[in-house]
Amino acid sequence: MLNRIILIGRLTRDPELRYVPSGQPVAGFTLAVDRPFVNQQGERATDFIDIVAWRKLAEQVTQHLSKGRLVAVEGRLQIRSYETQDGQKRKVAEVVADAVRFLDRKGTTTPEPASPETAEVGTEAAGPQEDVPF
DSSP: OOOOEEEEEEESSOOEEEEOTTSOEEEEEEEEEEEEEEOTTSOEEEEEEEEEEEHHHHHHHHHHOOTTOEEEEEEEEEEEEEEOTTSOEEEEEEEEEEEEEEOSOTTOSSOOOOOGGGSEEEEOOOOOOOOOOO
């Protein structure tokens, strides 16, 4: 069985860093990814996909990325359930990132050729984690 996802898109907000009770860092951000086709009005639809990064990758993402940056995210799809404070059950689909690659330079909105900042910021095995709703 295989659960791998590769996405390329722009951050819709700055990554948000938190620490779970065990002390592990976790960062969350949303990636805007255009669909590969146009609708009847000739417009491209966009999907907004929640991304979660853990441990060292979470710290690196928070330190180096900001709203508008173009990135490639590699990871796995995770569907989790939780219950709200008023007792309603909810499901969340998110990508747990194993690696994030910068595809533009800080302060630009157009892709640039490979540079030191285009390098992968982290690759780590995503082992068991605690659930953290963003």
